[in-house]
Each structure stands twice: as structure tokens, then as C-alpha cells.
Amino acid sequence: xxxxxxxxxxxxxxxxxxxxxxxxxxxxxxxxxFQLPINKVNSLKEQIxxxxxxxxxxxxxxxDVSFDIHRGEFFGIVGRNGSGKSTLLKVLASIYAAxxxxxxxxxxxxxxxxxxxxFNQELTARENVELNGVMMGLERREARSRxxxxxxxAELEEFVDMKLKNYxxxxxxxxxxxxxxxxxxxxxxxxxVLAVGDASFQQKCADVFHEIRDSDRTVILVTHDMGAVExxxxxxxxxHDGSVRAVGEPGDIARKYLRLNFQQAPxxxxxxxxxxxxxxxxxxxxxxxxxxxxxxxxxxxxxxxxCAKLEAKRDxxxxxVGFVFTNIDGVDVAGFGIPENLPExxxxxxRLRISAAIGNRFLPGRYVVKCWVHRNLNLADLVLYSPxxxxxxxxxxxxxxxxxxxxxxxxxxxxxxA
Amino acid sequence: xSDGAPPxxxxxxxxxxxxxxxxxxxxDLLLLVSVTEFKKSFYGTALGYVWSLVRPLxxxxxxxxxxxxIIRLGSEVEFYPVLLLFNVVVFGFFQEATGxxxxxxxxxxxxxxxxxxxxxxxxxxxxxxxxxxxxxxLIVVVIFxxxxxxxxxxxxxxxxxxxxxxxxxxxxxxxxxSALNVRFRDVAIIWSVISMVLLYGTPVxxxxxxxxxxxxxxxxxxxxxxxxxxxxxxxxxDPNAEGALAVAGGWWQMLPAAAIxxxxxxxGAWVFRREAPRIAELL
Numbered sequence: 001x002x003x004x005x006x007x008x009x010x011x012x013x014x015x016x017x018x019x020x021x022x023x024x025x026x027x028x029x030x031x032x033x034f035q036l037p038i039n040k041v042n043s044l045k046e047q048i049x050x051x052x053x054x055x056x057x058x059x060x061x062x063x064d065v066s067f068d069i070h071r072g073e074f075f076g077i078v079g080r081n082g083s084g085k086s087t088l089l090k091v092l093a094s095i096y097a098a099x100x101x102x103x104x105x106x107x108x109x110x111x112x113x114x115x116x117x118x119f120n121q122e123l124t125a126r127e128n129v130e131l132n133g134v135m136m137g138l139e140r141r142e143a144r145s146r147x148x149x150x151x152x153x154a155e156l157e158e159f160v161d162m163k164l165k166n167y168x169x170x171x172x173x174x175x176x177x178x179x180x181x182x183x184x185x186x187x188x189x190x191x192x193v194l195a196v197g198d199a200s201f202q203q204k205c206a207d208v209f210h211e212i213r214d215s216d217r218t219v220i221l222v223t224h225d226m227g228a229v230e231x232x233x234x235x236x237x238x239x240h241d242g243s244v245r246a247v248g249e250p251g252d253i254a255r256k257y258l259r260l261n262f263q264q265a266p267x268x269x270x271x272x273x274x275x276x277x278x279x280x281x282x283x284x285x286x287x288x289x290x291x292x293x294x295x296x297x298x299x300x301x302x303x304x305x306x307c308a309k310l311e312a313k314r315d316x317x318x319x320x321v322g323f324v325f326t327n328i329d330g331v332d333v334a335g336f337g338i339p340e341n342l343p344e345x346x347x348x349x350x351r352l353r354i355s356a357a358i359g360n361r362f363l364p365g366r367y368v369v370k371c372w373v374h375r376n377l378n379l380a381d382l383v384l385y386s387p388x389x390x391x392x393x394x395x396x397x398x399x400x401x402x403x404x405x406x407x408x409x410x411x412x413x414x415x416x417x418a
Numbered sequence: 419x420s421d422g423a424p425p426x427x428x429x430x431x432x433x434x435x436x437x438x439x440x441x442x443x444x445x446d447l448l449l450l451v452s453v454t455e456f457k458k459s460f461y462g463t464a465l466g467y468v469w470s471l472v473r474p475l476x477x478x479x480x481x482x483x484x485x486x487x488i489i490r491l492g493s494e495v496e497f498y499p500v501l502l503l504f505n506v507v508v509f510g511f512f513q514e515a516t517g518x519x520x521x522x523x524x525x526x527x528x529x530x531x532x533x534x535x536x537x538x539x540x541x542x543x544x545x546x547x548x549x550x551x552x553x554x555x556l557i558v559v560v561i562f563x564x565x566x567x568x569x570x571x572x573x574x575x576x577x578x579x580x581x582x583x584x585x586x587x588x589x590x591x592x593x594x595x596s597a598l599n600v601r602f603r604d605v606a607i608i609w610s611v612i613s614m615v616l617l618y619g620t621p622v623x624x625x626x627x628x629x630x631x632x633x634x635x636x637x638x639x640x641x642x643x644x645x646x647x648x649x650x651x652x653x654x655x656d657p658n659a660e661g662a663l664a665v666a667g668g669w670w671q672m673l674p675a676a677a678i679x680x681x682x683x684x685x686g687a688w689v690f691r692r693e694a695p696r697i698a699e700l701l
Contacts (some may be wrong), residue, residue, distance in 0.1 A: 022426045034699065071426065090698070094534045097433035097695035106427035113532040120454060122461050131454065134446050135533055 002185045018073045018234045022106070024187060024218050025069040025092070029101035032062040032087055061087040063242045065101070072216045074209075076229040076236035076250055078257045084242040086191065087223045089113065092220065093189055107186030107218075110136045115193050116176030121165040125156060125175060128164060131178050146182055153208075154178035155201075170197055181208050192225075199328055226254035227326075227368070227387035228403075251386065258385045280316050280383035281346070281373045285309040286390050300396030300404070304360035306369070308389075309353050312346040318377040319346050321354065324370045325362070333367070333402050360393045361403040436538040436694040447539045452546035459547070470551045474510050478503045480621055493599055495625050500559075500566045501655050505622040505647060507555040508580075512588050512643070513613055515548035519592030519598050520606045527701050537694040541596035546587050563654075573653040580650045583679075587642060590683030593690035600693065600700050621647050626665050639666050642679040 035056045061084045069075045079085045090096040092103060093111035118135050119128050129150050151157045154174040164172060173196040179189070196205065211221055212234050223229060229236050229250045236253035238245040238260070246256050289305040290298040298304060306323060315333025319342050324335035338354060347353070368391045373384035437444050460466045482499055485491045495501065519541040523530060526540050599605040620643040621629075629635045638644050645662035652661040666672040693700075 023428065023507050024426060026428055091433070092431070094431060094434050095531065103431040105430045105431050106426040109534070110530075114528075117532040118529045120458070122458050123454065127454070131450055134443070134450050135529070135535065137443060139442065139533070142452070228475055322670055 018070050021070040021072055023068045024071045024106045025067075026104045027092070027101070027219075028066050028103075030065040030088070030091055030098045030103065031060075031100040032084075032096060032098050034059040034061055059068070060242050061405060062098070065239075065244055066244070067237055067244060067247055069218060071106075071218055073235060074213045074219045074221065074233045076233035076253065077220060077222045077239060078224070078226070078229060078236060079239035080257075080261060083239040085239055086113075087242075088239065089189055089191055089222050090219070092276075105187065108137055108188060109187040110180075110183040110185035111189040112180045112193065113189075113191045115173055115180065115196070118177065118213070119164055119172070122163060124161045125151065125165055125167075126160050128175075131180060133183075136185065137181055138184075142184075142370065146184070150175070150178045150182045153182060153204075173197060174201060177205065181205075181212075186213075188222070189220045191222045197269070203328060207247055208337065220314050225387075226257060227330075227370070229254050230386070230388050255382075255385055258382055280314045280375070281310055281312050281319070282370060282384070283308060283386060283389055284311050286369070286371070288390065288392050295392070297393040297395060298360070300362070300364055300394055301360055302363075304358045305355060306358055307353075307355045308371070309351065309372070311352070312348055312350045314348050315371075316346040316375045318344060319373055319383075320372075320377060320379075321352075321381060322372040322374075322376045323356070324372075326368045326370060327402060328366050331402060333362070335370075360394075361405065363399050363402060363404055364394050364396050366391060368394050425638045427680070431581075434534070434537065434695045434698060436691050437536050443545055444536050444539060447536065448481050448542055448546060449524040450536070452550070455543055456547045456550045467554065470554050472539065474503075474507050474555050476696070478506050481506065485623060486516055491624060491628070496656050497566055497568050498625075500562050500568055501625065501651060502623060503562050504559050504650070504654060507552065507559055508584060508650070509617065509620065509643075510555070511548050511552040512584060513617070514551060515545045515588045515668065516595060516609065516613065517525075518544035518547065520595040520609050522592075523596045523600050523697060524603075524701070531698050531701055537697055538593075538690065541690070542589065545592050548588070549585065555609075568655055571653070571657060573657070576653050577650075580646060580653070583646050589681060590686035592686070594682070594686035597690045597693040600697055616641075616643065620644050621651075625651065625658050625659065638679065640674040641673070641677045641689045642682075645672065645675050 017220070036059050042142065044259065065084075065088060068395070077085050077088065084184070087096065089111070091098045092105075093109065093113065095111070118132060120131065123131070126147060129147050130140065130143045133146055134140055138146070151160055153179070154171075156175055156178075159167065159171065160237060164175075167175070177193065177196050180193070182187070195200070209232055212267070213234070219232075221228070233250040235248065236250040238253050238256050239246045240260060245260070246253055286306075286308040287294050287299070289295065289307060290302050308323075312319075320337055321342065322335060322337040325333045329334050336356070336358075338356070342352070343350075369389050370386075371386045371389045372382065375381050375383050460469060463469055465472070481502055485502070486498065491498075522540045523537070524546045529535055530537065530540070595605055595609055617623075619641055621638070621639060626638070626644065626648050629638060645665060648660055648665045649662040651659045662672065663669065666675065
């Protein structure tokens with residue numbers, strides 16, 4: 001699976017490779033301001049009676065936003081709610097007009113602001129796929145020829161002539177996702193939607209995104225999911241209050257985003273510098289062991305040990321380290337913190353070696369390990385967050401639920417004589 | 419993907435507009451959306467397309483009874499029933515198209531706000547859908563025309579001129595209404611009233627000849643629709659009826675109507691073009 005433990009290095013390398021490619025999207029000084037009426041004026045009378053009162057609030061959604069995206073890059077755009085991500089996406093997609101600045105683009109762009117936009121419930125899948133294709137800029141013939149691939153990916157071949165209103169919601173999202181993924185535009189603009197459907201379909205989605213990541217197609221992904229950013233993106237950009245705060249390596253951007261988020265959280269002691277280039281603590285190595293060996297997969301119930309080597313780059317007061325195991329459905333299955341054995345203070349240059357024996361109750365499946373480091377014994381005071389330090393696979397006999405329990409079952413049978 | 423490294427040319431992204439993404443895409447979308455809408459309006463109905471014929475025929479039948487049996491208006495007009503049917507069908511096109519267009523952008527909110535979409539497609543689809551209905555209805559008109567024994571005339575060949583004028587005027591008004599209704603939701607209500615006024619302000623159910631000279635006559639004569647319908651009367655049904663020239667009272671007197679016609683069409687296109695980039699934000 002993914003043995004590399006120093007993700008920063010591998011992803012950094014990928015990023016440099018792709019950044020050398022030609023620029024396919026060039027944004028320069030984009031401004032976008034909305035005039036929000038304090039009371040929305042929707043009628044002529046209101047317009048006339050409230051005419052020169054200036055009852056508008058200016059909302060500067062984007063301020064002087066500039067960036068380049070290169071061919072083949074998987075480019076993440078992150079930011080808190082209201083940071084201007086969606087506005088930027090809509091400007092790139094020609095849904096909004098920018099007030100100033102310009103965007104230049106090479107190739108056709110297909111925006112997916114929402115899954116299944118323009119799907120018509122009264123039409124069949126066949127008709128909808130064609131309509132959607134034309135909407136995304138294909139010619140009718142091309143749109144029709146895409147039908148097979150779309151339905152195959154969505155696993156809906158038998159339902160091609162069924163009206164969408166008779167589809168289940170699961171079938172509908174699968175079709176919508178498939179339309180997106182099978183779009184042959186050179187540039188894909190995706191808002192949040194990375195995986196839909198049941199576990200096996202989600203796995204399929206993840207595989208496709210990995211494929212796209214390694215292909216020449218360019219993807220712009222807007223998301224809150226830092227795991228996805230680190231997992232898929234070659235580079236990422238952090239937007240805050242409508243301006244670009246940072247562009248760079250995804251892990252770094254994810255950390256800045258989380259710091260920015262927690263900065264405003266109550267209980268912060270001192271202002272963290274979100275621009276900081278150096279993480280206070282870095283992970284040098286992390287792996288799992290079973291039977292005393294480094295492994296990437298293990299059998300259900302086999303002994304499991306999580307090991308990590310951390311290094312403090314700065315002094316950290318009251319450090320706390322935590323790990324969380326997440327399954328393929330994105331559910332946090334279990335986690336643990338290690339406060340007790342840690343020193344009260346980590347000095348710059350200190351190295352920690354952590355080795356945790358874990359009762360392996362994981363059911364077969366793929367698990368991702370997240371790692372957190374806090375300071376000042378405060379959960380909101382984050383110095384490191386890495387949503388994907390490691391993944392591993394558990395194989396063996398399947399079971400119900402997300403974990404198995406050790407159970408000691410006694411059955412008594414009391415059968416009255418007939 | 420990389421088939422011999424195609425040259426990458428950065429092109430300016432111009433943002434949303436009335437006709438974005440090329441002519442080909444515009445017409446593809448227009449046709450597809452219109453056909454879809456047309457089919458959709460009859461989904462789940464037992465008689466399907468037949469309804470698009472039944473509706474105007476029913477209106478026609480009611481008007482015919484009222485204006486020949488109750489108000490004996492049609493008796494002195496030659497081929498009054500055919501004229502009435504023709505007018506109802508053509509005016510029906512105008513009413514259906516503009517009535518649908520006024521709410522079209524609001525109705526397609528999801529598409530407008532979430533996809534790259536040449537905005538012009540939306541109101542124009544309303545016009546095209548109404549045009550499909552008109553085409554079906556005209557078949558019935560032709561049947562009536564022949565059944566009532568209206569003599570065939572070479573001027574029937576000029577019908578496309580009437581049609582073209584109607585389509586241009588209807589499109590201009592549709593564009594203006596659909597764009598303005600995004601800003602002011604009153605427009606839809608105002609239009610439903612104006613539309614009704616126009617039904618009586620245009621010689622649809624009455625021939626223009628019976629309007630007595632005076633203020634009302636002069637006001638009706640500057641309505642471009644009046645001239646179009648009057649001319650259609652001459653060309654299609656009765657060569658001796660008053661045509662556009664006679665109604666206006668001379669070439670110069672046709673100028674106001676022509677000016678209104680041009681202003682409405684150019685103005686509609688201008689308003690729509692100006693509003694198109696901002697429609698998504700205003701919704």
C-alpha cells in the first residue's frame with residue numbers, strides 16, 4: 001500500500017515535476033465584490049422607494065487572487081466557510097464575472113459545483129447523460145457516445161431507459177458521479193464531491209481519483225477534507241477572507257488551514273503564526289509492526305503495534321500526541337492519545353520514539369492513520385495535524401460492524417417436554 | 419490523454435455571457451433544452467401532443483360561439499371562423515412564448531447558478547417550444563383554411579414573413595422579460611396583465627375594419643402587432659381586407675409602429691446582454 005512515511009518528501013517531488021509543466025490556468029488579480037442588499041429588494045416598488053439609501057453591504061468575496069495551475073496538477077483549494085472558495089470556483093467556471101483581473105485557460109473546463117446539476121427527473125438516464133454532456137460543452141454525438149462508459153462506471157446499464165424519478169438516491173448519485181468522472185474535459189472543477197455511494201463504489205471513486213492524479217488531466221478540488229487534500233493533491237492553496245494566504249505543498253497547506261481554524265477557536269493562549277513555514281513537530285517515520293516485523297497488511301486478530309518517530313523543530317510546551325484510525329467509509333473507528341509518558345516540555349531537536357501495542361479488533365478492510373500533536377495540554381492548540389500518515393490493510397474473515405469484540409457466549413437451552 | 423502533446427494556448431476566460439462557448443454549442447443546447455421542455459409538458463398526460471391541438475381549438479370554439487352566435491360580430495366578415503382560428507393560433511404563440519420566458523430564468527435557477535451555460539438558451543428555449551406548438555397548430559389552420567373554401571392565393575407564400583416578424587418580436591420581448599424578472603419579480607405579474615391587454619389591443623378576435631376612427635383607432639394602429647395581424651389577414655384570408663398600410667394610413671404613419679418594433683427587439687437584446695453576466699448572482 002503506501003510504505004512511504006515521509007509524505008512531505010514524496011509529494012514535494014511530485015509537485016515539482018508537475019509544476020514544471022505548462023500552465024493551463026492563469027489567474028491574475030481577481031476581485032469580486034457582492035452588493036448584498038440588507039433587505040433583499042425584489043420588487044419594483046421596493047427598488048423605487050429605497051432607491052438612494054445605499055442599503056447595501058459590500059462583501060469582498062475575492063481580493064487580488066492570483067495563481068497558476070499547471071497541466072496534470074491535482075490542485076486543492078481550501079479555506080473556511082466564507083473564505084471565497086466557491087466564488088473563485090464560479091469565476092473560474094464562468095458562472096460569475098470577476099470585477100477585476102483576468103483568467104486565462106488552456107483547454108475545456110467542466111465544472112461540478114454540485115452533483116447532478118441539470119438532471120431532469122422526467123427523463124431517462126440516456127437522455128440525461130446526453131443533456132448533461134452537451135451542457136458541459138460536448139457535441140451531441142460525443143455526448144451520446146459517452147453513454148456506455150458512464151453507465152458502466154455507474155453500474156446502471158440495465159436502467160438506461162428508466163426515468164430518473166424512479167431511481168433510488170444511491171443510483172442517482174452514482175450516475176451523477178459517473179457523468180463527472182467520465183467527462184473528457186481537460187480541466188475538472190470539483191466542489192467537495194469525491195466519493196459517493198456504498199463502500200465498494202467509494203473504493204472505485206478513490207481508484208479513479210488516483211488514476212486522474214497520475215494522468216495529464218488537471219483537477220481543481222475545493223474541499224474541507226484535509227485528508228483528501230493530502231491524499232490526492234499535488235499542490236494546494238489556502239484562501240482566507242478572499243485572499244490567497246499560501247500556495248504550496250498540500251501537507252503544509254492542510255496544517256495552515258487547521259491552524260487558521262483553531263486560531264479562532266476559544267481557549268487559545270497565544271496567537272500562532274499561520275504563515276509559519278516550519279512545523280513545530282514533524283513525523284520522521286511511522287509504521288506498523290506485526291510479529292516484530294514492519295508490515296503493510298496483517299490478518300484479522302494478529303498482534304498490531306503502531307510505531308512513530310517524531311522530532312520537535314521548536315520548543316513545545318505540554319505536548320500531546322494522538323492517533324486515530326479511520327476506515328474506508330471515513331469513520332473514525334478508534335483513537336488514542338499519549339499524554340502520560342510525554343515530557344512536560346519538548347525542546348527543539350528532541351526526538352520521540354513511540355511504540356504502542358494495540359489490541360487488534362479491526363475487521364478486514366483498509367485503515368488510514370491520522371496523527372495529531374497539540375501543545376499546552378490544549379486540544380485547540382495544534383502544532384501538527386497529518387490526516388494520512390499511514391494506511392494498512394486487515395484481511396481475513398469478514399464480520400458485521402466496524403470492529404469485532406471478544407465475546408464469551410454461553411447458551412442455555414431449556415426445552416419443556418411436549 | 420497526451421496524444422502527441424497538443425499545443426497549449428491560454429485563452430481569456432470572459433465569464434458568463436448571453437452566448438458563451440461558441441455558436442455550435444449554443445444551438446445544440448437550445449435544441450436539446452427545447453425538445454426536452456416540449457416533451458416534458460405532455461409527460462404523464464394520456465393524450466400527449468394532442469393537447470397542444472385541443473387547447474387552441476377549444477379557445478377557438480368558445481370565441482367562435484361568442485362572436486358569431488351571441489355578439490354577431492363575425493357575420494359581416496368573410497371567413498370569420500378561419501380568421502379567428504388563425505389569429506388565435508398566432509397570438510397564442512406570442513402569449514405562450516412570452517409567458518414562459520418571463521419565468522424561464524428563475525425556473526432554471528439550478529442550471530444558471532451551477533453550470534457554465536450560455537444564458538440566452540433559456541429564454542430562447544421558451545420561444546422555440548412555443549414555436550413547436552405553433553407548427554403543430556398551423557397544420558390544423560391549413561385544414562380549416564381548405565375546408566372553409568378559402569381560395570388559394572400566391573400571397574400564402576408570404577406567410578414566412580409574418581412568422582419571421584412574430585418570432586423576432588416575441589424573442590425581443592422574451593429576452594427583456596426574462597432578464598428583468600430576475601431583478602424585479604413584479605415583471606411576471608405586470609406582463610400577465612399587459613399580455614391580456616394586448617389580446618384586445620390587437621385585432622385578434624375582431625377584424626380591424628370595425629374599429630371606428632378616433633383615438634382608439636390611432637392607438638391600436640401604432641401597436642406593431644396590429645399591423646402584423648392586419649397584413650396577415652390580407653395575405654392569408656381576404657385580399658380585400660385592410661392591410662398594414664391601410665390600417666396605419668400611409669407609409670409615414672407606419673413609422674411609430676416600426677420604431678416600437680425595432681426598439682423592443684434591440685432593447686430586449688441589449689437588456690439581456692447587459693444582465694447576462696450577473697444573472698447568476700442576482701438569483
